[in-house]
Amino acid sequence: MDLNAQVKKAGFxxxxxxxxxxxxxxxxxxxxxxxxxxxxxPRRIIHSLxxxxxxxxxxxxxxxxPLYNSFGVSGMWAILTVVVVSEFTVGGTLSKGLNxxxxxxxxxxxxxxxxxxxxxxxxxxxxxxxxxxxFSLGAxxxxxxxxxxxxxxxxxxxxxxxxxxxxxxxxxxxxxxxxVMAYQRLSTILIGGTICILVSIFVFPVWAGEDLHKMxxxxxxxxxxxxxxxxGEYFPSSDKxxxxxxxxVQQYKSILTSKSTEDxxxxxxxxxxxHGRFRLRHPWTKYLKIAGLxxxxxxxxxxxxxxxxxxxxxxxxxxxxxxEPCSIMSREAGEALKAIAKSIKTMKRDNVSVNKHIEKSQNxxxxxxxxxxxxxxxxxxxxxEIIPGVTMASILIEIVNYVEKISEAVEEFSGLAHFxxxxxxKVSPELGQHQLLHRGSVKPVLEGDNEEENxxxxxxxxxxxxxxxxxxxxxxxxxVEKTRVDVV
Amino acid sequence: MDLNAQVKKAGFxxxxxxxxxxxxxxxxxxxxxxxxxxxxxPRRIIHSLxxxxxxxxxxxxxxxxPLYNSFGVSGMWAILTVVVVSEFTVGGTLSKGLNxxxxxxxxxxxxxxxxxxxxxxxxxxxxxxxxxxxFSLGAxxxxxxxxxxxxxxxxxxxxxxxxxxxxxxxxxxxxxxxxVMAYQRLSTILIGGTICILVSIFVFPVWAGEDLHKMxxxxxxxxxxxxxxxxGEYFPSSDKxxxxxxxxVQQYKSILTSKSTEDxxxxxxxxxxxHGRFRLRHPWTKYLKIAGLxxxxxxxxxxxxxxxxxxxxxxxxxxxxxxEPCSIMSREAGEALKAIAKSIKTMKRDNVSVNKHIEKSQNxxxxxxxxxxxxxxxxxxxxxEIIPGVTMASILIEIVNYVEKISEAVEEFSGLAHFxxxxxxKVSPELGQHQLLHRGSVKPVLEGDNEEENxxxxxxxxxxxxxxxxxxxxxxxxxVEKTRVDVV
Numbered sequence: 001m002d003l004n005a006q007v008k009k010a011g012f013x014x015x016x017x018x019x020x021x022x023x024x025x026x027x028x029x030x031x032x033x034x035x036x037x038x039x040x041x042p043r044r045i046i047h048s049l050x051x052x053x054x055x056x057x058x059x060x061x062x063x064x065x066p067l068y069n070s071f072g073v074s075g076m077w078a079i080l081t082v083v084v085v086s087e088f089t090v091g092g093t094l095s096k097g098l099n100x101x102x103x104x105x106x107x108x109x110x111x112x113x114x115x116x117x118x119x120x121x122x123x124x125x126x127x128x129x130x131x132x133x134x135f136s137l138g139a140x141x142x143x144x145x146x147x148x149x150x151x152x153x154x155x156x157x158x159x160x161x162x163x164x165x166x167x168x169x170x171x172x173x174x175x176x177x178x179x180v181m182a183y184q185r186l187s188t189i190l191i192g193g194t195i196c197i198l199v200s201i202f203v204f205p206v207w208a209g210e211d212l213h214k215m216x217x218x219x220x221x222x223x224x225x226x227x228x229x230x231x232g233e234y235f236p237s238s239d240k241x242x243x244x245x246x247x248x249v250q251q252y253k254s255i256l257t258s259k260s261t262e263d264x265x266x267x268x269x270x271x272x273x274x275h276g277r278f279r280l281r282h283p284w285t286k287y288l289k290i291a292g293l294x295x296x297x298x299x300x301x302x303x304x305x306x307x308x309x310x311x312x313x314x315x316x317x318x319x320x321x322x323x324e325p326c327s328i329m330s331r332e333a334g335e336a337l338k339a340i341a342k343s344i345k346t347m348k349r350d351n352v353s354v355n356k357h358i359e360k361s362q363n364x365x366x367x368x369x370x371x372x373x374x375x376x377x378x379x380x381x382x383x384x385e386i387i388p389g390v391t392m393a394s395i396l397i398e399i400v401n402y403v404e405k406i407s408e409a410v411e412e413f414s415g416l417a418h419f420x421x422x423x424x425x426k427v428s429p430e431l432g433q434h435q436l437l438h439r440g441s442v443k444p445v446l447e448g449d450n451e452e453e454n455x456x457x458x459x460x461x462x463x464x465x466x467x468x469x470x471x472x473x474x475x476x477x478x479x480v481e482k483t484r485v486d487v488v
Numbered sequence: 489m490d491l492n493a494q495v496k497k498a499g500f501x502x503x504x505x506x507x508x509x510x511x512x513x514x515x516x517x518x519x520x521x522x523x524x525x526x527x528x529x530p531r532r533i534i535h536s537l538x539x540x541x542x543x544x545x546x547x548x549x550x551x552x553x554p555l556y557n558s559f560g561v562s563g564m565w566a567i568l569t570v571v572v573v574s575e576f577t578v579g580g581t582l583s584k585g586l587n588x589x590x591x592x593x594x595x596x597x598x599x600x601x602x603x604x605x606x607x608x609x610x611x612x613x614x615x616x617x618x619x620x621x622x623f624s625l626g627a628x629x630x631x632x633x634x635x636x637x638x639x640x641x642x643x644x645x646x647x648x649x650x651x652x653x654x655x656x657x658x659x660x661x662x663x664x665x666x667x668v669m670a671y672q673r674l675s676t677i678l679i680g681g682t683i684c685i686l687v688s689i690f691v692f693p694v695w696a697g698e699d700l701h702k703m704x705x706x707x708x709x710x711x712x713x714x715x716x717x718x719x720g721e722y723f724p725s726s727d728k729x730x731x732x733x734x735x736x737v738q739q740y741k742s743i744l745t746s747k748s749t750e751d752x753x754x755x756x757x758x759x760x761x762x763h764g765r766f767r768l769r770h771p772w773t774k775y776l777k778i779a780g781l782x783x784x785x786x787x788x789x790x791x792x793x794x795x796x797x798x799x800x801x802x803x804x805x806x807x808x809x810x811x812e813p814c815s816i817m818s819r820e821a822g823e824a825l826k827a828i829a830k831s832i833k834t835m836k837r838d839n840v841s842v843n844k845h846i847e848k849s850q851n852x853x854x855x856x857x858x859x860x861x862x863x864x865x866x867x868x869x870x871x872x873e874i875i876p877g878v879t880m881a882s883i884l885i886e887i888v889n890y891v892e893k894i895s896e897a898v899e900e901f902s903g904l905a906h907f908x909x910x911x912x913x914k915v916s917p918e919l920g921q922h923q924l925l926h927r928g929s930v931k932p933v934l935e936g937d938n939e940e941e942n943x944x945x946x947x948x949x950x951x952x953x954x955x956x957x958x959x960x961x962x963x964x965x966x967x968v969e970k971t972r973v974d975v976v
Contacts, residue, residue, distance in 0.1 A: 044634045052627035056619050062658045063615040076655050083651040127551040131544050139540035146532045163571040167564050170550045260748040299787045394879040
């Protein structure tokens with residue numbers, strides 16, 4: 001018993017001794033985690049400091065005597081605005097700031113009107129009339145927030161409308177200085193909103209549009225990596241190690257559910273002014289079209305991945321027959337995607353190399369068809385065994401076709417987004433003009449929904465590529481056949 | 489010229505005459521649209537009226553003299569709280585209300601502390617110390633909002649923390665009644681929050697959990713409809729018309745991108761107290777697992793749909809060979825999904841009918857394999873032509889396998905969620921017990937991550953189904969083989 005107590009005591013003392021070092025370890029681990037999290041995207045740290053800066057700036061309304069004399073306690077509306085409006089992206093801040101500003105203006109005016117109207121109804125009638133106003137406008141504005149169009153762009157505005165109208169109308173019952181109150185509220189909100197927007201735009205800005213642009217390009221690269229990794233995974237005879245490629249193959253997974261992020265970014269990007277390489281009316285919605293095609297491709301990869309993971313054994317002689325064309329297909333489609341992603345990232349057209357890879361992958365489809373023809377199964381059992389292989393090849397063909405669709409969508413987009421033309425050294429403009437006359441039907445890439453931008457661009461340069469046309473399989477390569485004439 | 493002017497005048501008068509009727513038409517059309525939108529989900533109208541009600545209730549702080557005397561202009565914090573906290577679902581309102589309440593409490597206390605600390609630093613030092621506090625705590629709290637765990641559940645709390653701390657700290661510089669101010673702010677926020685939460689829970693509540701429950705069940709039904717529609721679409725020889733089924737086939741589309749909605753609902757559901765058929769610790773996260781499998785199935789349908797839409801012609805004799813088993817597969821898998829959805833909706837187990845359909849679809853896979861064996865192509869050309877058909881069948885097989893996985897996941901879930909047992913009239917408990925002794929290995933369905941709930945359930949009833957065991961193909965039907973013993 002005594003011994004037991006001694007042992008317990010020793011254990012307790014031991015733990016007590018260890019406690020500081022364990023605490024230290026835990027704290028250090030936490031700090032390292034936070035540091036790593038900040039390093040992953042340093043813009044997070046910068047954003048946090050920006051919010052601190054805005055808060056400090058707006059506090060001046062209290063600290064500086066002359067400012068405090070003119071605004072008084074209304075200064076807290078400015079603080080509130082800064083905290084609520086400070087969003088990570090410029091688009092988010094602008095959207096919230098403008099929504100808040102305009103909604104306060106409209107609701108404030110309506111609120112003052114409602115108070116004046118209610119005063120006609122006598123002492124007893126006033127709260128009833130005000131109550132009816134607040135109830136009906138509050139309910140109506142809440143209902144409007146369900147409409148998708150309003151929800152998408154003016155949700156915050158509707159919220160602030162209800163807020164401001166209720167506040168002005170209700171407090172109008174108790175104060176006669178309603179106009180002063182409304183004015184102070186509006187002016188402090190404008191000050192807070194302006195500080196936020198200025199800090200957001202001029203101190204290390206984070207543009208939602210640029211994020212969307214990079215995200216779409218990166219998703220295409222992920223797709224390319226998955227496709228290229230797939231080859232090593234499905235045909236493990238190649239020299240890459242399996243583990244290495246498996247991480248590549250899984251990269252497409254995040255694309256499957258990235259739609260909501262893309263929609264949000266495109267929505268915020270529309271609020272942003274022109275910046276860097278992006279003009280004011282940059283075709284943001286076109287990114288969603290490209291992203292949709294990329295996601296379709298990812299769906300196919302998800303199914304394909306199921307075949308990689310499945311334990312079904314396919315006869316080796318069949319695999320060896322389709323391996324060559326399948327490898328080429330996935331590799332070249334991957335290369336084409338990488339060229340497309342590079343073209344988006346640099347905002348320079350690069351049809352030549354994109355089409356070269358697409359053409360190669362399309363040729364591989366033909367080779368695959370021939371290989372399949374010659375590998376007609378000899379026995380009944382064979383057909384059953386090659387079904388997974390045939391399915392895999394079939395889905396791979398679909399993916400190559402989708403890569404071509406992506407290339408076409410990016411081609412269309414690059415015109416709208418004013419991508420730079422990579423000059424083709426082989427062609428002189430005169431020669432191009434000459435060929436043009438002989439080609440017959442000429443159709444500029446730009447048309448339809450970008451008429452304004454088309455008119456506003458000062459120079460229309462007609463540039464004709466002199467690619468080596470594919471000798472075989474011409475009809476398949478739609479991307480090469482079309483868009484021979486580009487308008488910059 | 490004169491005539492021209494006359495014609496113009498007449499046209500103008502005509503348009504002027506038509507204007508009122510056109511305006512009326514336009515307004516009526518708009519109103520009808522809004523009415524239809526409200527009718528689509530009447531809960532939207534109810535929610536709007538609930539917000540109006542909460543606003544009217546909270547206005548009493550101003551209208552009723554004794555209340556106004558005790559709270560004064562602080563009453564506007566209550567209005568602000570009501571507007572901001574009123575969310576569509578109970579979970580949303582609770583999450584925002586609790587976040588707001590606790591964040592205000594903590595930040596208010598810290599703010600009062602900061603002001604007292606700053607007063608030690610003299611007149612000149614006070615604003616500097618306060619500024620440093622506001623900057624650093626504001627930046628730190630903003631940074632914390634980037635962490636996924638905090639973002640998911642406490643994002644709003646962090647926002648309100650920054651807001652309240654800044655306000656208390658900054659206005660503490662100008663007023664000596666800081667404690668009174670903090671108390672008034674806290675109490676009015678509590679009043680506003682309480683009104684919101686009470687109205688949200690007791691006036692036609694909308695439970696996020698119930699929405700999630702229905703959404704998952706409805707998604708399974710959509711999948712079933714698409715599968716059943718697919719049969720009529722791909723084999724148009726059946727008597728259904730093509731147009732009718734096409735709308736069914738497309739139903740799965742919304743599932744492809746429903747992940748973010750499901751995540752949000754599951755997140756909000758965790759804030760909700762027990763309600764109706766859902767206990768407090770209902771396994772909300774398990775819905776996400778089922779929804780993930782349903783989405784996997786939808787991915788496969790998306791690929792399958794590509795084959796329906798493609799113009800590839802498959803030889804009629806090959807189609808006629810695989811039509812029968814493929815039809816049975818899609819029909820029975822659809823029926824199984826419908827039975828699963830019904831079991832979720834009613835929260836009653838129905839393994840018998842689910843497994844019956846799964847078994848039939850699995851048998852059809854075997855028939856299909858045999859059909860494929862006997863239809864080995866005669867010429868080289870044939871193999872190429874049947875590739876799309878083979879791929880279609882292969883994907884259909886994958887879908888059937890996923891339906892089985894869904895059934896297993898729902899089976900596991902039904903134990904955790906305390907689904908009711910549908911009594912099987914054929915079996916008396918004694919007989920079941922008897923059979924049980926002869927079967928050898930018995931493994932309850934419930935195990936692993938639901939230990940707490942398992943222990944807490946007072947009665948453990950062992951119920952043994954006496955299904956007609958499949959005579960052929962037993963090993964394939966995993967759903968039938970397992971889960972013979974259910975613990976309720």
